[in-house]
Every structure is written in C-alpha cells, then in structure tokens.
Amino acid sequence: MTGGADDTPIAELLRSWREPVLGRWIELVGETVHGRLSEAEVRSELTELYGLVERALEGDTAAGDELRAALAEISRGRARHGFSPTETAVGVFALKQSLYEQIRMTRDQRAYSELIDFSSYVDELGLATFETYAAAREQVIADQADQLLELSTPVVRLWDRVLGVPLVGTLDSARAQIAMETLLQALVTTGARYAVIDITGVPAVDTEVAQHLMKTVMAARLMGTHCVVSGIRPQIAQTIVALGIEFGDIVTKATLADALAYVLERSGLRVVGEPEG
Amino acid sequence: MTTPSGEEMPIASSDDVVRVRQVVRAAAAAAGLSLVDQTKLVTAASELARNTYAHGGGGAMRVERATGEDGRKGVRLVFTDEGPGIADVDRALSEGWSSGTGLGLGLPGARQLCDEFGLRSEAGGGTTVTVAKWTR
Numbered sequence: 200m201t202g203g204a205d206d207t208p209i210a211e212l213l214r215s216w217r218e219p220v221l222g223r224w225i226e227l228v229g230e231t232v233h234g235r236l237s238e239a240e241v242r243s244e245l246t247e248l249y250g251l252v253e254r255a256l257e258g259d260t261a262a263g264d265e266l267r268a269a270l271a272e273i274s275r276g277r278a279r280h281g282f283s284p285t286e287t288a289v290g291v292f293a294l295k296q297s298l299y300e301q302i303r304m305t306r307d308q309r310a311y312s313e314l315i316d317f318s319s320y321v322d323e324l325g326l327a328t329f330e331t332y333a334a335a336r337e338q339v340i341a342d343q344a345d346q347l348l349e350l351s352t353p354v355v356r357l358w359d360r361v362l363g364v365p366l367v368g369t370l371d372s373a374r375a376q377i378a379m380e381t382l383l384q385a386l387v388t389t390g391a392r393y394a395v396i397d398i399t400g401v402p403a404v405d406t407e408v409a410q411h412l413m414k415t416v417m418a419a420r421l422m423g424t425h426c427v428v429s430g431i432r433p434q435i436a437q438t439i440v441a442l443g444i445e446f447g448d449i450v451t452k453a454t455l456a457d458a459l460a461y462v463l464e465r466s467g468l469r470v471v472g473e474p475e476g
Numbered sequence: 477m478t479t480p481s482g483e484e485m486p487i488a489s490s491d492d493v494v495r496v497r498q499v500v501r502a503a504a505a506a507a508g509l510s511l512v513d514q515t516k517l518v519t520a521a522s523e524l525a526r527n528t529y530a531h532g533g534g535g536a537m538r539v540e541r542a543t544g545e546d547g548r549k550g551v552r553l554v555f556t557d558e559g560p561g562i563a564d565v566d567r568a569l570s571e572g573w574s575s576g577t578g579l580g581l582g583l584p585g586a587r588q589l590c591d592e593f594g595l596r597s598e599a600g601g602g603t604t605v606t607v608a609k610w611t612r
Contacts, residue, residue: 369494369497371490371493371494372490402497402501402518403497403515403518403519403522404519405519405522405523405526405582405585406523406578406579406581406582406585407522407526407578409579410578410579433512434511434512434514434515434516435515437512437515437516438512438515438516438519438589441516441585441588441589442519442523442581442585442588442589443571443581443584443585443588444579444581444585
C-alpha cells in the first residue's frame with residue numbers, strides 16, 4: 200500500500216468518489232428493500248455508514264466501533280421487521296459492488312489492488328451483520344415461545360360456575376404448571392363447581408402428560424371442584440390403555456359436548472328444546 | 477433389512493423431546509402406519525426420548541424405514557445414550573417401578589405400544605433401546 204500512515208488510498212478513493220459510490224450503494228440497497236423502507240430512510244442510514252467506513256479505514260478506531268454498533272442496530276431492526284437474511288447482508292455487500300463499478304468505469308489500475316483488501320474488510324462487516332441478524336431472530340423466536348405459553352392456556356367460562364380449559368399443543372412440565380395455576384386461580388375467583396379440561400388439541404398423551412393431568416385434577420378436587428377430562432380421541436384411548444395408565448375415578452369423555460352435557464346433568468339442569476312453530 | 481435413509485437427531489433438552497415426537501410422527505405417517513399406530517409409536521418415542529434425556533443424560537435417536545421379518549413395512553427407532561445404564565433391566569421393565577418421580581409406566585408402556593422391543597444396557601455403559609412398529 201502507498202499513501203500516508205493515517206490516510207490509506209482506499210479511504211482516499213472513497214472520499215473522492217463519495218457522490219457516485221454512495222449514490223449507487225443507495226440505489227442497490229433500495230432495489231432489495233423496495234417499498235418497505237423509504238428512499239430517505241435508506242439514504243440517511245447509508246450516508247451515516249459511509250461516513251463511518253471512511254473514518255474507520257483512516258485508522259479511527261472509535262469510528263470502527265461505532266460502525267459495528269450501527270450495523271448491529273440496523274440488522275436487529277431488519278430482523279424484527281421480517282427482512283430476509285439475504286436482504287440484510289446484501290445491504291452491506293452492495294458497497295463492494297458499487298465501488299467496483301466505479302473503479303471499472305474510471306479504469307484506475309491502482310484502485311484495483313486496493314479493492315481486494317477493501318473487499319475482505321466489507322466481507323467481515325457483512326458477516327458481523329449476519330451474526331447480529333441471526334441473534335436477533337433467535338430472540339424474536341424465544342419471545343414468541345414465551346408469549347405462546349401465556350396465550351395457549353386460557354380458562355374460559357362454559358356455563359354458570361362451569362369452567363373450560365382447552366389445552367392445545369405439547370403439554371410439557373412448564374405448560375402443565377401454568378395450566379394448573381391458571382385453573383386453580385380461576386376456581387378461586389369464579390367459585391366454579393365444575394371444570395372441563397379438554398385435550399382434543401394435545402397430539403400425544405404419554406405418561407408425563409397423564410401425570411400432569413392427574414395432578415391438576417387432584418389439586419382442583421382438593422379445592423372442591425369436580426373435574427372432567429374431555430377430548431379423548433380413539434387413538435389416544437387405545438394408547439392410554441396400552442401404556443397401562445389408570446385414570447382411576449377421574450371422569451373422562453370423548454368430546455367437549457359430552458362433558459358439558461354431563462356437567463349440566465350433574466348440576467340438575469336440563470336442556471329443553473322449544474317446540475317449533 | 478434396513479433402508480439406508482436413517483436420520484439421526486440429538487436429544488439434549490426437553491425441546492428435543494418435542495422434536496422427536498414430530499419427526500417420528502412424520503416418519504410413521506410416511507411409512508403408512510394407521511392413525512392409531514402412529515399415535516402409539518409417537519407416544520412410545522416420547523417416553524423413550526424422555527428417558528434418554530432425563531435418565532441417560534442426553535443422547536440421540538435414529539429413525540429408519542425398516543421391513544419386519546414377515547415382510548411388513550414400518551419404522552424402527554433406536555435411542556442411545558452414554559448414561560449410567562440400567563442396573564436391573566427386569567425391574568426397569570416391570571410396571572410401577574420408577575427410579576424417579578414418574579408413574580413407572582414409561583419403559584414397560586413403550587414395550588406394550590410397539591411390535592418390536594429391544595433393550596441393551598449395562599451399569600455404567602449407557603443404554604440402547606430399539607423399537608419398531610409395522611403396518612397392519
């Protein structure tokens with residue numbers, strides 16, 4: 200490399216070609232994010248990045264750190280807004296293409312050799328961006344899993360003093376614990392005498408799931424509430440028998456409708472159809 | 477006897493137990509098992525995967541399409557771990573006996589749910605459980 204210790208030729212090139220290279224970069228990135236980010240947003244983001252790249256290449260370490268932080272911030276934002284990994288990474292790599300096009304146009308031989316070093320520098324930035332992007336996506340998924348855990352164990356009122364707990368999905372220890380707590384809390388606030396736990400949406404009932412169900416029913420019983428387990432499909436019934444699980448005196452029904460009918464009957468209520476006409 | 481399309485997946489967390497169930501369900505459906513048999517195999521896999529994770533300290537499961545001795549097609553699952561092993565295999569296979577706080581139905585239940593069941597274990601040398609389910 201030629202040039203002064205504090206001013207590498209590539210930084211010099213970037214500075215002197217600021218207008219065309221930055222302009223082309225904005226254009227390239229604008230094509231990949233079309234419509235989802237305004238041109239003004241892209242312009243302000245990239246102008247800031249461009250300035251930081253210039254300063255980082257001049258040897259300004261503070262600018263280098265700032266550049267990485269800014270890239271991390273941008274890729275986190277991209278991940279949250281559902282941009283694909285390619286769209287995010289291309290945002291950085293496009294700077295290479297933009298500079299390359301400029302060098303080709305000017306046929307500057309000296310600049311070609313600089314381009315190789317610059318290229319690996321941009322690659323490094325791109326990979327850092329990618330890493331942040333992946334980490335941000337992981338975070339989004341973890342957050343969603345937590346939200347789902349909260350959402351997926353509702354307790355609903357089926358009738359006066361009759362609660363329903365529709366369970367959907369995998370019933371692991373954490374879910375079972377939340378379901379039990381939500382149900383017991385609802386029993387206190389509503390004073391319900393009956394609770395129907397519906398497992399239609401639980402794909403497999405193994406010994407762990409059965410044990411969780413039984414514990415929940417026992418706990419509710421201690422509080423004076425009678426529980427019915429409904430949604431036992433044929434394949435689940437056969438599996439439970441083959442496993443040798445005994446539900447004891449816990450009342451089970453094939454469908455939620457059967458369970459509700461049973462509960463109403465036990466409460467001394469009768470559903471009477473109004474004569475037509 | 478076995479097609480080479482074996483798929484191996486790690487069992488290192490309780491989330492992996494969920495993934496095992498999904499993979500086994502897909503394999504059972506692809507092999508043409510009935511809904512009841514799919515559910516039985518998935519439930520057995522769930523028990524065995526949890527054993528691998530909870531008692532074996534983690535391990536792996538291999539899923540493969542297989543053909544039984546009488547020519548029926550099906551799915552074979554192999555669970556392996558490098559854990560402490562089972563000291564008394566006969567006792568572990570009897571109903572109601574549990575080393576932990578479970579119901580003690582997992583291992584005997586898995587045997588009941590499948591058409592083929594093999595268990596190899598020695599104290600300190602890890603455990604391998606092989607199960608298979610054939611189409612009717």
